[in-house]
Amino acid sequence: MKLELREALRQQIIVGDGAMGTYLYQMGFPVGISYEELNLLKPDVIVDVHRRYYEAGARLIETNTFSANREKLSKYGLEEDIEAINRAGVELARKAVGRDAYVVGAIGSIRAGRRKNFRTAKIKDDLRQQIEILLDTQVDGLLLESFYDLEELLLALKIIRKLSSLPVICQFATEGTGTTQDGVTLQDAFAKLEQNGADVVGFNCRSGPNGLLRSLERVAAIGGELPYSIFPNAGIPDYVDGRFTYAATPQYFAETALKFADLGARIIGGCCGTTPEHIAAMSRALAGYSPGPARADRSQPTSAGAAVLPEREPVQPAAEVLAQPAPSAKPDGANEPNIVDLVKQRHTVIVELDPPRDLDIDKFMKGARALKEAHVDALTMADNSLAVTRMSNLALGYLVKEQTGLRPLIHIACRDRNLIGTQSHMMGLHTLGIDHVLAVTGDPARFGDLPGSSSVYDLTSFEMIRMIKQLNEGVAFSGKPLKKRASFIVGAAFNPNVKYLDKAVQRLERKIEAGADYIMTQPVYDAALVEKIYEATKHLSIPIFIGIMPLASGGNAEYLHNEVPGIQLSDEVRQRMGSLKGEEGRAMGVQISKELLDTAMRYFNGIYLMTPFLSYEMTADLTRYVWEKSGRAISTCTH
Missing domain, CATH: 3.20.20.330 (Homocysteine-binding-like domain)
Known part of the structure; x- marks a missing residue:
């Protein structure tokens, strides 16, 4: 019974x-x-x-x-x-x-x-x-x-x-x-x-x-x-x-x-x-x-707790041999070419740092300064990724530019703004001297932290790219003249972690036709896939920045592999992360990323590092590794 x-x-x-x-x-x-x-x-x-x-x-x-x-x-x-x-x-x-x-x-x-x-x-x-x-x-x-x-x-x-x-x-x-x-x-x-x-x-x-x-x-x-x-x-x-x-x-x-x-x-x-x-x-x-x-x-x-990395004070990176003067605190864009021209000359590193979900920006700004000392070429900030509300990347981008001299690269999601808001946003970026952006679709609002909010999607990512490039012609979204021309360098996103890579590349070709100047990929965790991406995209006319995100723990690895769209880990990587957490997990995550960089740097000049849980010491370490591998030894000294 x-x-x-x-x-x-x-x-x-x-x-x-x-x-x-x-x-x-x-x-x-x-x-x-x-x-x-x-x-x-x-x-x-x-x-x-x-x-x-x-x-x-x-x-x-x-x-x-x-x-x-x-x-x-x-x-x-x-x-x-x-x-x-x-x-x-x-x-x-x-x-x-x-x-x-x-x-x-x-x-x-x-x-x-x-x-x-x-x-x-x-x-x-x-x-x-x-x-x-x-x-x-x-x-x-x-x-x-x-x-x-x-x-x-x-x-x-x-x-x-x-x-x-x-x-x-x-x-x-x-x-x-x-x-x-x-x-x-x-x-x-x-x-x-x-x-x-x-x-x-x-x-x-x-x-x-x-x-x-x-x-x-x-x-x-x-x-x-x-x-x-x-x-x-x-x-x-x-x-x-x-x-x-x-x-x-x-x-x-x-x-x-x-x-x-x-x-x-x-x-x-x-x-x-x-x-x-x-x-x-x-x-x-x-x-x-x-x-x-x-x-x-x-x-x-x-062990699920291993998927969450507790916040802690950053460690100071060790000084390295000074081979060239460190840049001044002026915006990098004033000293060097734009990202597209730069990556044609040498290895170039973009690092993503998530804006905070609260009103405290202290750790974010510490991270930005640490990454400046590691000499990243641009700091990129997502636009409420996964439809989770975060601080405005426009505001933080301006602070990063003014207080650290780093070049900000701002993501622009189609989800949150209608045509009016999008053009207004772009005009504001132009006025603040922020000219590097990444056009993305944006995850649907119904799956974020405010599911009752609306997903706008007035534009697709293809249309977003075209409309931003139209501003570079001095023409508003409405077709009216703007009296001045903008100078945006527009990136597009690319997910290579798919079953049919050739179809994903065809979609990428359409973004290039729309006016994309460079490509940033989702994180890749398989060296063999890096080679496949190169073979599938070597005919393209614009540079690609290969995405690499260090894992923080075994729980973090399982979460990314099983729950986050666009991310697939190899069986080998998941086995190596296992049940590791804390310092052991972060150390293994950095080691795996360095091995991936060894392959990525053979095929691509563009490197896109994503920072997990604001643990910027991990991506600073990887940035210095890129410079060591490329022969561009630098120092953390800024005097």
Whole structure:
């Protein structure tokens, strides 16, 4: 006989199901429809998806009712069908699975991370309507998932507790920051939920396994009485040829499921991008797993913690033999040619340093000065990469230029600005004397830290390149004269970590036709691939900067390989990083990068180094290595 859900969680780990919406998308159902309406229009499809997850080993099945509330359904003119859609969602889940499965009614956030002016009274009414319908069906519990702030989640939980004693699972959408979107620490948020009658607390969506492991470590270290539930995404989505794809493999999910279990997770499933294959792999990995008796014994950080490099004071680089005078503190652009002309003459190093996610720029500026002492040729700054909000790279670029003399190279994403904002931004860069830029598409906003924000995409990266070069002709985006000509040097991004390199090169050729002056690649971790890139691109007329990013730890290596689009590590590199962390991990990461540089420098003059976790001493070390290998010995002395 099936145990009541609360009792079952005391004795075992329950495997949850995987994604519904993104799985339907993979099956051919387009974005822009109500997937919940398929409960009425395509019931056999929904039953089939539930059955696949059940057969994969899932024993906690979510109804296809995540967005079946008045606010969401009204966008499709379905507000009169709320009850029918919710009741059908429960019936279809029950029909698809055996009697040993727990069917829980899925209820999603109405705000969904958006800053839209939602009245609290309306949110309460909409939540209550859906909750009352689901409680009038044969569900084993309710799952409140993808809530961004504590306030709304408490609203839903309190409504349920006034109406029912059924088990309630409460999950925040988080990306590993340690707080909810309304600024409450995760520990305090979980304590508040426990006080108000939650039975299970946890996380889903927004992050892959790595990010949710970090969040779970934070709360597990504090302890608590409630079991945890975890439903990670299959990594960060990539947008390729008009479709979203996810990189995290079933095997990776199997490995991380055990880490979640060690930290006290009692329900483990998957969110966006996961499939029955991911669930089957986790089910096999967790078969026979025996939950420990006390959370206190499981609160020590797992190896996932190695993916996060704690900030520390930079070490001072050792002085080297002075072979030539160090540049003055004037902008490099005043002393040397632009990057394109420079890389035709000698090896040239661009280093990327991420703008901070907070208001403290001290470490960033220390890093910029250290890289100046290492004599990098340009410091490049991303434009809210991975759709995560960071300090303006325009402001930091100006400070870098004025205070260190380094040449700033600014990324410009199509995602965040419309045509008006983009031209205004470019005009501002021109006025500040910042003339090196990189045009990129930008990751979709819905997958970043403010998922309620809009992705603009007025321009593609091809159009962005053309429009910036149009400013160099003294012509505005509107076609009007600008009285002066800009002088932008425009770069384009290139991802060589793909199955069909020839197709990626064809796309690159189109960017060159649009006016790109140089190319910067995603990080490469295979010397053989460096050679393939050279052979595939040697006919191109513009220089290529090969991307190399030193790894910080074994956990960092696994995260990049499994969750970040556009990055693939060789098996050899992953084995060498293994479980290394701390100084050992960084040392091995730098050593691997030096070996890659040995190959890269034979084929390319352009080197693009990416700094992990603001650990600028690593990329400063690699920059000095480039100068040693190229015979351009320099010193850290600036007197």
